Structures are given as C-alpha cells and as structure tokens.
Amino acid sequence: MKKITALLLAIVLMCGFSCGKKEPAESALPSEIAESIPTETPEPTPEPTPTPEPILAPNAGIELYKEGKTEEAMEAWAKIAKRDVIGAGMLHSVALKTDGTVEGVGFNGHGQLNFADWTDIIAISAGTYHTAGLKADGTVVVSTPDGGMTNYGHEETEEWQDMVAVHAGYCHTVGLKADGTVVVAGLLNRDKYDLSEFTDIIDISTGNSHLIGLKADGTVVATGNNAASQCEVSDWTDIVAIAAGNQYSVGLKADGTVVATEFVDDMFFYGQTDVSDWTDIIAIDAGYSHTIGLKADGTIVTTKETAGNEYYDDTGITTAKEITDVSAIALGSYHLVVLKNDGTFVSTKMINMEDDQYGQDDVSGISSVMPAYRNEVYIRKYYLA
Numbered sequence: 001m002k003k004i005t006a007l008l009l010a011i012v013l014m015c016g017f018s019c020g021k022k023e024p025a026e027s028a029l030p031s032e033i034a035e036s037i038p039t040e041t042p043e044p045t046p047e048p049t050p051t052p053e054p055i056l057a058p059n060a061g062i063e064l065y066k067e068g069k070t071e072e073a074m075e076a077w078a079k080i081a082k083r084d085v086i087g088a089g090m091l092h093s094v095a096l097k098t099d100g101t102v103e104g105v106g107f108n109g110h111g112q113l114n115f116a117d118w119t120d121i122i123a124i125s126a127g128t129y130h131t132a133g134l135k136a137d138g139t140v141v142v143s144t145p146d147g148g149m150t151n152y153g154h155e156e157t158e159e160w161q162d163m164v165a166v167h168a169g170y171c172h173t174v175g176l177k178a179d180g181t182v183v184v185a186g187l188l189n190r191d192k193y194d195l196s197e198f199t200d201i202i203d204i205s206t207g208n209s210h211l212i213g214l215k216a217d218g219t220v221v222a223t224g225n226n227a228a229s230q231c232e233v234s235d236w237t238d239i240v241a242i243a244a245g246n247q248y249s250v251g252l253k254a255d256g257t258v259v260a261t262e263f264v265d266d267m268f269f270y271g272q273t274d275v276s277d278w279t280d281i282i283a284i285d286a287g288y289s290h291t292i293g294l295k296a297d298g299t300i301v302t303t304k305e306t307a308g309n310e311y312y313d314d315t316g317i318t319t320a321k322e323i324t325d326v327s328a329i330a331l332g333s334y335h336l337v338v339l340k341n342d343g344t345f346v347s348t349k350m351i352n353m354e355d356d357q358y359g360q361d362d363v364s365g366i367s368s369v370m371p372a373y374r375n376e377v378y379i380r381k382y383y384l385a
Helices: 002-020 031-036 060-066 070-080 314-322 375-384
Strands: 086-088 092-096 102-106 121-126 131-135 140-142 163-168 172-177 182-186 201-206 210-215 220-224 239-244 249-253 258-260 281-286 291-295 300-302 326-331 335-340 345-349
Touching (some): 060 070, 070 375, 086 335, 092 121, 092 131, 102 121, 131 163, 140 163, 140 172, 163 201, 172 201, 182 210, 210 239, 210 249, 220 249, 249 281, 258 291, 281 326, 291 326, 300 314
Parallel strands (some): 086 121, 086 326, 121 163
Antiparallel strands (some): 121 131, 131 140, 172 182, 201 210, 210 220, 239 249, 249 258, 281 291, 291 300, 326 335, 335 345
C-alpha cells in the first residue's frame, strides 16, 4: 500500500511540474531597431484598363434609326455626322457660338444674316444668298429672305424632322435625314434632282446646281447639272468627306489624298481641280474657282499656288498658306474663313475684288466659336482599321 501511495505521489508531482512549466517568452526588439527594419509594401491594385470605345460603322445611325431606336440613332449620328461650325457664303461669314447661337458679318441684302433669334444650333452652313442651321432637336432653320431672292426653302424646311446634317446651296437647302435619305427645298426643289440613289447617305454637299452625297460604303452619288462633268463621281472609292464647288466636285479619301472631277469647261477653269499631289489632308472645301485643304499638321493648301490668272488674289492665297494651328476651314465664292485651335476666327480674300467691300472678312470680333468637330478623322479610322 505504501508503494502504491508513493507511486501516485510521484505521478502527481511530475504532472504538476510539467503543467506549470512556461515556454520562454519571445524577446521584444528595441523600438528604434524595429522601426529601422523595412516592411514590405503591398503591390498596388492595378487600375482596370478602360475598354476602348468601338469605332462606329458609318451607317450605325441609319441602322439604329431604321430599327426604331431614335435616341440611340441620334447619339450615333452625333459622333459621325458632319457638323460645320463656321461658314462662308458669297459675301457673308458666319460662326456657331458655344451657346448655340449664330453670329455673322457681311452683306445682308438677301437676309443672309437674319438669324438673331436662332437657338440650340449644332451645325451651320452658309449658301450663296442664305444661311441654314441644324437644331439639336433635329429640325432645320433657314434665314428669312429680305428682298432679292425670296425662296431658299425657309418655309419647306419648317416641316423637316429627324435631320442630322444641312447644307445651303445657291438658293436652295439640302438636308440629310437620320434614315440616310436626302431632302431638298427652295428654288432648286426635289423635281430638279433625281434622288433615287441617295440612300445610306452619311454626308451631303451642294454647289450652285448639283448635289453630291457620300454613302456609308465610301462611294459617292451625284445629281443635277452635269454640264462640266461635276457629277462624274461613280468611280470614287474610300471617300470620307466631300465638297461640291461651282461646276466641280472633290472628295477626300481615307488615305489623306484628294480626288476631283475632270473640269471640261475651259472658260471657267482656274486650276480648282488640281489636287492630285495633295497628301495628309483631313478636311476639304470647294468654292467658286478654287479648292482648299486642311492638312493634319494644321496648315492649309490651296489650288493655284502660283496664280498666273489675274482672277486670283496672290496675297490672299499666300496669307492662307501662312495660317497655322487650324482646326476648321470654310470656303465662300470670294473668301476663306478659318477657325484656329485657340478659338481665333480669321478670314482672307481669295479673289481680286474691292477690299472686303461688304465686311465679310471682318470676323475678328466674333468670339466664343464652337470648337471644330473633325468627323472626317473619326470616319477615316473606320476605313483604315
């Protein structure tokens, strides 16, 4: 019995010793040493790469509109449709301001400048004797005639809806609808044009008596007077912008070169279609007897660079070529207006005539001009993608 008791006592003592034994505590480092030891900085979470906005097909707005998706269609057209912010007529100049109003200078004998009550304008066009504007709601306004010519389409255009582009011609107005079709109003009305081929259109331009339309596939259609072969555009391809001048047409290709119709009337040929050597062009316009191009570097090129004809104003052409940092161009019958990237609005005459006899070149007082929107560059991305 004593042995059993001794054994139990020994077990209890061993257990107590073992259970009471403590592990040595981890020694703490002095604070100054601990602070000097670099700690690992966790890698920052990378920002998600934004998904690039898809390049819309040139006919994206048309297809959406045909599907009944009017709001989405207009949003697509806003990215693709040509939206001119400056314009030059025969004897007047206009500019779209950032508040949606329009300001102009020059001759107003036919009501060219009768647009004081216009609001919510998103694009403008200056014709020979009138001005047209596209409103944000897809309607069109035309300056009210004031003597002289009496019908530019100002009454007919009041019925237009869902318009995405407008162009003012000699004494008529042309509109592009969201469904890719074209309407005409004014003295040169629909009866004067065969518009049967004007479908899937994404841009329009009209001269004195002919109309051209750019189709979504990069081809061009034309109708109207073809006496000088100004409508011979059926073989053009990869076109991203168009311009109709007086008896001729020009087109900007996706590669930055320019094509023009062959001018067959020598009496009125001043070199306005000599554009075959132009490169790096991002915008074009055509006037009465000259063509102008905006290069990617913000400089200007013109036809008839060494003017051998007294009809040209050598000083004006030289001045135009010296303008830099250009964002938009517009060519009238006798003068050129230019918008620079800093918002400066300038003008120079292109034809020998009395110096600015109606004040169409006096544009320096026009400020807060809407920044230019180069839809040609955007559409070119689609063709070159």
